[in-house]
Amino acid sequence: IQQALNLMNDGFVINRTRETATGVQQTLLARALQGNDEQAVNTLYMAVLSRNPTDAEKAVATAQLRSGAGTRTTRGRSLLWSLYN
Numbered sequence: 001i002q003q004a005l006n007l008m009n010d011g012f013v014i015n016r017t018r019e020t021a022t023g024v025q026q027t028l029l030a031r032a033l034q035g036n037d038e039q040a041v042n043t044l045y046m047a048v049l050s051r052n053p054t055d056a057e058k059a060v061a062t063a064q065l066r067s068g069a070g071t072r073t074t075r076g077r078s079l080l081w082s083l084y085n
Contacts, residue, residue, distance in 0.1 A: 004085075033076050037062045040076065048083040 032043040041061040045053040053061060061079055068075050 029073070029076055029080055032080075033073060037065045040065060041079070044076075044080055044083055048080070 028044070028047050032040040032047075035043065038058065041053055041058055045051060045057070045061075064079055065072060065075050068078075
């Protein structure tokens with residue numbers, strides 16, 4: 001349990017899910033969200049898990065980006081955090 005909690009609250013994961021900077025310093029999340037929802041999901045899966053999402057995963061992830069609480073950036077941050085953990 002302690003390892004899971006450490007991963008969920010780790011500074012590495014928290015910093016990687018922020019959308020900050022521009023140009024070369026632009027974060028993965030910021031770059032991914034420039035595309036449409038499907039492109040964003042594919043980019044995040046490939047960057048974090050080194051594979052494309054299955055059809056079922058893509059459907060759930062794109063639905064999460066399209067609706068829910070907060071802005072698209074907030075929903076993208078939640079998706080990215082989920083992939084890291």
